[in-house]
Amino acid sequence: MTSLERLSIGQAEDAAAPIASNRLRRGKRVDKSTSCRVVELPGSMDGGGEHQLFSESGYKSAAAASPALPQWLRHSYLVIGAFAGVHREHARTLEYAFRLARAARSRVVVLIIRSVHDEEQVAGRLLIDDEEKARLLIDAGASGVVTLAVDDELSEMDCQAFVEEIVIGRFGASGVIVDARLDLMLAEAVTPATLARVTPVQGVSLHVVPARPDHARVQAGKVLDLLDAGDVSGASKLLGRHWLVEGVVCHGDKRGRELGVPTANIRLPSETRLGHGVYAVRTLVGRRVLAGVASFGTRPQFDDGAPLLEVHLFRFDGDLYGQTLRVEFIEKLRPEQVFPSIEALCEQMATDIRDAAACIELYDRSVKSALTNILPLSTTPLKL
Numbered sequence: 001m002t003s004l005e006r007l008s009i010g011q012a013e014d015a016a017a018p019i020a021s022n023r024l025r026r027g028k029r030v031d032k033s034t035s036c037r038v039v040e041l042p043g044s045m046d047g048g049g050e051h052q053l054f055s056e057s058g059y060k061s062a063a064a065a066s067p068a069l070p071q072w073l074r075h076s077y078l079v080i081g082a083f084a085g086v087h088r089e090h091a092r093t094l095e096y097a098f099r100l101a102r103a104a105r106s107r108v109v110v111l112i113i114r115s116v117h118d119e120e121q122v123a124g125r126l127l128i129d130d131e132e133k134a135r136l137l138i139d140a141g142a143s144g145v146v147t148l149a150v151d152d153e154l155s156e157m158d159c160q161a162f163v164e165e166i167v168i169g170r171f172g173a174s175g176v177i178v179d180a181r182l183d184l185m186l187a188e189a190v191t192p193a194t195l196a197r198v199t200p201v202q203g204v205s206l207h208v209v210p211a212r213p214d215h216a217r218v219q220a221g222k223v224l225d226l227l228d229a230g231d232v233s234g235a236s237k238l239l240g241r242h243w244l245v246e247g248v249v250c251h252g253d254k255r256g257r258e259l260g261v262p263t264a265n266i267r268l269p270s271e272t273r274l275g276h277g278v279y280a281v282r283t284l285v286g287r288r289v290l291a292g293v294a295s296f297g298t299r300p301q302f303d304d305g306a307p308l309l310e311v312h313l314f315r316f317d318g319d320l321y322g323q324t325l326r327v328e329f330i331e332k333l334r335p336e337q338v339f340p341s342i343e344a345l346c347e348q349m350a351t352d353i354r355d356a357a358a359c360i361e362l363y364d365r366s367v368k369s370a371l372t373n374i375l376p377l378s379t380t381p382l383k384l
């Protein structure tokens with residue numbers, strides 16, 4: 001999703017209607033309790049559009065409430081996995097699928113099977129939610145993303161039923177691409193081995209992306225440990241993109257402007273494990289990406305209150321209250337500290353601003369010279 005605007009979220013009835021418009025309806029945040037949602041992404045949806053995404057909270061509800069997959073997405077290559085965190089390991093599988101699809105002049109649809117473990121991680125903002133995953137996968141080049149949670153119906157399927165009812169029945173897929181370590185816990189484990197037994201009989205090609213050795217694999221847990229330690233650049237390397245958060249700007253203690261550094265305050269979920277400290281950030285404000293410096297923590301200098309993200313944007317003056325910002329973390333500059341005086345804190349903040357500006361300038365230059373595969377926030381791509 002290039003504009004990174006608010007996604008349009010349909011409720012159950014919307015889901016029954018075909019998506020016919022490419023207009024983004026500015027809506028409320030996703031109601032996670034909705035049984036079935038259709039998320040509409042920008043792009044040409046009429047006459048064989050490119051971007052479509054369904055997110056469903058269970059197989060049964062999906063089958064009952066959602067429309068059949070549009071004709072133009074049938075006979076695609078189907079990538080199946082959990083996509084927890086959407087990191088470079090997933091990009092590798094996707095890249096494989098894109099190559100196959102290009103050669104066959106076909107498309108790639110991603111089927112995300114969402115696990116309970118994944119949901120727990122998402123709740124703590126440690127991993128990204130369905131909406132964010134879908135944005136990344138669509139940006140990376142997938143034509144459709146469907147998310148299914150393992151409900152009673154799905155969990156009772158063996159591999160054959162999974163292939164017959166979902167891979168063929170729902171998607172009409174011509175090929176399936178999976179990571180060698182796929183292990184979906186249904187009534188019978190869905191793994192490359194069980195798929196290999198079933199798919200040839202059903203006329204579906206199976207492509208297994210070979211596993212890399214353990215030490216070379218990216219695992220969501222490693223990313224989380226790095227975030228815990230505030231090592232956001234290390235986490236970015238594993239993710240193949242920057243870790244980011246999204247939140248609404250709320251009112252604070254009216255100190256920022258007095259200190260000469262106004263900060264847009266964003267409350268992150270209490271479980272957020274990002275290490276406290278001062279970071280160089282890039283922030284999406286409307287359609288503009290602005291460099292800035294952010295402090296995440298308890299402000300020991302003043303109150304040691306609840307952790308808060310405070311973002312000071314460079315070359316910006318305006319009212320941000322109530323706006324949704326997306327903040328991308330580039331580099332940690334230092335830990336939160338207590339200074340001998342407010343003046344000393346202000347001096348340090350001036351240094352932080354200079355350091356963050358230099359850090360982001362360097363980052364921008366390295367992106368332009370293509371030395372890094374982490375591209376600008378507005379495209380949030382996945383790269384190998």
Ligand SMILES: Cc1cc2nc3c(=O)[nH]c(=O)nc-3n(C[C@H](O)[C@H](O)[C@H](O)COP(=O)(O)O)c2cc1C
Nearest residue numbers: 252253254255256263293295299300301336337352
């Ligand atoms: C670049 C930067 C560095 C900061 N460093 C610290 C720090 O080391 N210790 C601290 O207690 N607060 C730190 N803060 C938080 C400020 O104390 C806070 O932004 C200020 O109190 C304004 O709060 P308000 O937005 O609620 O008015 C920092 C803020 C910024 C923007």
Ligand SMILES: Nc1ncnc2c1ncn2[C@@H]1O[C@H](COP(=O)(O)OP(=O)(O)OP(=O)(O)O)[C@@H](O)[C@H]1O
Nearest residue numbers: 251252253254256257262263264313316318319320
């Ligand atoms: N360059 C900037 N970066 C961040 N916010 C800015 C900037 N310029 C103006 N603002 C506005 O100023 C606000 C932050 O100001 P300040 O830090 O003084 O207030 P606050 O802590 O939110 O307290 P209160 O809302 O109670 O006045 C932001 O929410 C935003 O609306």
